Structures are given as structure tokens and as C-alpha cells.
Amino acid sequence: QAAIYRAGTYGRRPAVPTDGSRLEAAAERVMLRRAFAYVTGAAGSEAGARANREAFERWRVLPRMLVDTGERDLSLDLLGHRHDHPLLLCPVGVLSVAHRDADLAVARAARRYGATPVLSTQASVPMEVVAAELGGGGFWYQLYWSADDELTASLVRRAEACGAEAVVVTLDTSVLGWRPRDLDLGHLPFARGEGLAQYTSDPVFRRLVTQRVAAADPEELGSHPAPSPTPAAVRTLLSMSRHHPGSTRENVTSPEPRAAVDTFGELFARPSLTWADLPRLRALTSLPIVLKGILDPDDAGRAVDAGVDGIWVSNHGGRQVDRTVAALDALPEVTRAVRSRGSRAPVIFDSGVRTGADAFVALALGASAVGIGRPYVYGLALAGEDGVAEVLRNLVAELDLTMALTGCRSLTEVTRARLRLAP
Numbered sequence: 001q002a003a004i005y006r007a008g009t010y011g012r013r014p015a016v017p018t019d020g021s022r023l024e025a026a027a028e029r030v031m032l033r034r035a036f037a038y039v040t041g042a043a044g045s046e047a048g049a050r051a052n053r054e055a056f057e058r059w060r061v062l063p064r065m066l067v068d069t070g071e072r073d074l075s076l077d078l079l080g081h082r083h084d085h086p087l088l089l090c091p092v093g094v095l096s097v098a099h100r101d102a103d104l105a106v107a108r109a110a111r112r113y114g115a116t117p118v119l120s121t122q123a124s125v126p127m128e129v130v131a132a133e134l135g136g137g138g139f140w141y142q143l144y145w146s147a148d149d150e151l152t153a154s155l156v157r158r159a160e161a162c163g164a165e166a167v168v169v170t171l172d173t174s175v176l177g178w179r180p181r182d183l184d185l186g187h188l189p190f191a192r193g194e195g196l197a198q199y200t201s202d203p204v205f206r207r208l209v210t211q212r213v214a215a216a217d218p219e220e221l222g223s224h225p226a227p228s229p230t231p232a233a234v235r236t237l238l239s240m241s242r243h244h245p246g247s248t249r250e251n252v253t254s255p256e257p258r259a260a261v262d263t264f265g266e267l268f269a270r271p272s273l274t275w276a277d278l279p280r281l282r283a284l285t286s287l288p289i290v291l292k293g294i295l296d297p298d299d300a301g302r303a304v305d306a307g308v309d310g311i312w313v314s315n316h317g318g319r320q321v322d323r324t325v326a327a328l329d330a331l332p333e334v335t336r337a338v339r340s341r342g343s344r345a346p347v348i349f350d351s352g353v354r355t356g357a358d359a360f361v362a363l364a365l366g367a368s369a370v371g372i373g374r375p376y377v378y379g380l381a382l383a384g385e386d387g388v389a390e391v392l393r394n395l396v397a398e399l400d401l402t403m404a405l406t407g408c409r410s411l412t413e414v415t416r417a418r419l420r421l422a423p
């Protein structure tokens with residue numbers, strides 16, 4: 001942080017505001033209305049998203065004096081790899097609405113600051129392209145378990161083949177949440193056909209689309225409630241197909257883009273998924289498996305019993321269920337459920353983290369690592385790769401500084417003893 005203050009002394013202004021609220025407000029000024037609504041929005045009355053922030057407000061950090069914190073080490077082992085610090089970049093779909101470099105800009109920024117990006121199934125850039133940018137490793141893949149098992153298997157195999165270090169299965173989006181801002185303005189992936197890069201670059205998905213085109217009466221394509229893609233969507237789909245080796249512009253001729261959006265619409269949700277399906281995923285890959293969206297300690301226990309490698313406590317940033325419990329409030333109980341089974345599986349946390357001090361609180365309440373969602377998307381919208389890098393740099397710097405001022409030399413010293421409930 002000394003370097004950040006020094007830069008300010010010499011008149012160099014940061015590319016993005018350091019404060020979380022000003023960051024969001026600055027992003028709102030540069031983003032398209034519908035894009036900002038998609039990123040910032042949450043389910044229903046957005047009480048779950050507010051609860052995430054209120055939960056942090058209930059905690060106070062207790063500093064310690066005269067501890068030698070001259071040397072601090074934020075590094076940790078996570079799922080078999082060494083990480084420089086405990087911050088992860090959460091999977092966020094349709095990043096192309098924030099910046100045209102989308103997932104590539106995020107990957108580059110993550111590499112600059114030693115953070116692991118978690119690449120979404122709803123990404124704007126195919127995973128192979130991001131993996132090549134990262135040199136074939138240093139990222140996790142987030143899976144939305146498709147209604148089509150063959151497609152799911154194909155996505156997992158591709159992730160493994162291109163160097164993903166873990167598969168994060170997001171369980172809380174078995175159907176898409178009720179999000180008034182998107183409902184009123186149009187949900188971007190559906191309305192514009194964006195965020196489909198992992199699908200349109202997938203051989204199984206492409207086969208399903210081809211079959212659909214061959215079988216359907218052209219008049220019927222698009223009978224799914226999704227409106228037909230706009231010319232912008234067709235352009236997006238065409239450019240996505242260019243990312244995929246072996247695909248040619250001719251592969252994606254009308255009515256393919258429309259059939260692709262319809263096929264995606266049908267395969268996206270899988271509300272029938274149960275614990276009984278997990279062994280099939282285990283059989284598909286030797287990569288560590290992390291379950292994202294766990295809030296109930298009983299679910300955490302089942303996950304440990306099922307032999308998963310990591311638990312990710314999250315309420316999806318309040319985007320799925322209105323009035324959900326705050327993810328932070330669920331964290332201590334989930335951690336207890338995992339540790340009481342003798343499991344050392346990492347407990348990852350996200351939802352509502354806006355500052356380095358927030359990350360400190362989550363770590364003190366038992367998180368092994370902490371995910372950041374919306375803040376880095378705002379950084380991306382404001383200044384592309386540099387914006388994401390600055391958001392990340394600021395969070396790591398503030399976490400490091402908080403550790404210094406609370407007498408914590410390493411993450412193992414960031415414990416519940418460093419917190420008090422607000423009076």
C-alpha cells in the first residue's frame with residue numbers, strides 16, 4: 001500500500017475509485033443501463049444482497065499492538081496449488097457487457113496479481129482461449145450442470161484438457177432467479193445471445209444445434225420465449241465461432257444463431273439434479289470438485305460425506321433467492337459442519353465482500369479463501385484489464401495492511417479471536 005500512497009503523492013490518480021460505493025457509482029456512469037442492471041441487480045426486493053452487506057456491518061476487527069508484523073505472508077495451499085493470497089475472482093457470466101476484452105482482460109489482470117480466476121460456463125470467451133492466454137493453467141472452471149449430460153461431460157473434459165485446476169459446480173442456479181431489473185429490461189444472455197461462448201465452441205452443443213436446424217421448420221426456430229437474436233447477437237455468435245479452432249464463418253449461417261440461443265435456453269437449467277448425480281461427475285474427472293452455493297450446514301455435511309474437495313459458501317451475491325440468509329451469517333455454521341467431520345476441505349466464501357477488511361472478517365470466520373464478484377466487474381467496465389488489476393491490488397493491499405495492524409503474520413493467525421460483534 002506504500003506504493004499506492006506514493007503514486008498519489010506524485011499526482012498519479014488511480015484508474016478506478018478505491019472505495020467500493022464510489023467504484024459502483026463510477027461504473028454506473030460508463031455502463032449501458034441494461035448492462036449495469038444485469039451486474040448490480042439481485043433477486044426480488046434485493047433483500048438478500050443487502051443482507052450480505054449488513055452481515056459485515058455487524059462485525060468489528062480487534063487490533064493487536066507490538067507484534068512484529070514486519071514480514072507478512074498471505075500465501076496458502078488451495079486444492080493442490082500454492083496461491084500468493086486468498087482472493088479469488090468469482091465466476092461471472094457475460095462479461096462482454098462490461099468490456100469487449102471480457103474474460104481475457106480478467107485473466108490477464110488475475111495473472112498480474114497472482115489471483116485465480118474462476119471461468120464461468122456463461123463466459124464470453126471460450127475456455128480454451130482464456131487457458132491459452134494464461135499459459136494452460138492457473139484457473140478454475142465453473143460448471144453449470146446442463147440438462148444434457150453429454151454436454152456436461154464435454155464441458156468438463158474440455159476444462160480438464162485445457163488446464164483447469166478445479167471444477168466448481170454451481171448448485172444455486174438450478175433455475176434462474178427472479179430478477180426484476182433483468183425482467184424489466186431484458187436478460188442479456190437471452191436477449192442478445194451473449195455469454196454463450198462455452199456452448200457455441202462445444203462440439204456436443206454444435207451438434208445439437210445442427211440437429212435442431214435440420215429438424216425444424218425454419219418458421220418455428222425461435223418458438224422458445226426468447227426473442228430472436230438481434231443483429232448484434234448474430235455478430236457476437238459469429239465472432240465466438242471464430243474463436244473456436246476448426247470452425248469457419250460458414251458454420252454459423254442463419255438460422256444457426258437463433259437455434260443456438262433456443263438450444264441454450266432449453267439446456268441451461270437442471271432443477272432435477274440431486275446428490276445422487278454427484279458420483280457421475282466424480283467419475284468424469286480427476287480434478288478437485290468444489291460445490292458452490294452451500295448455505296445450510298446439513299448440505300455442507302452431505303458434501304463432505306460425498307467426498308467433494310471443497311465447499312463454496314455463497315448466496316450468488318443475493319441474485320438467486322430473495323431474502324436469503326446472508327452468506328456471511330451462514331459461514332461459521334458451515335465451517336463448523338465441515339471441520340466437525342474431521343474434513344480439511346477448503347471453505348471458500350463469497351457474497352458481499354467489498355473491502356480488504358471484509359475479506360479479513362470472512363477469513364476470521366473460517367473461510368480458507370474469499371471470492372470477489374461485482375467489484376472486479378465494475379473495474380473491468382471502467383478500465384478493462386487495468387481496472388480489474390487495480391481492484392484486486394487494492395483488496396490485497398488492504399487485507400495485508402489489516403493483518404499488519406491486527407498482529408497477524410500469516411493467514412493461520414487470522415482467527416475469530418480478532419473479531420468482536422458490534423455493540
Ligand code: FNR
Nearest residue numbers: 039090091092093120122170316317351352373374
Ligand atoms: C454472477 N455469479 C455467477 N456465479 C456462477 O457460479 N456462475 C456465473 O456465471 C455467475 N454469473 C454472475 C454474473 C454476475 C453479473 C454476477 C454479479 C454474479 C455469482 C458470483 O460468482 C458470486 O457468487 C457473486 O457475485 C458474489 O457476490 P458479490 O461479490 O458480487 O457480492
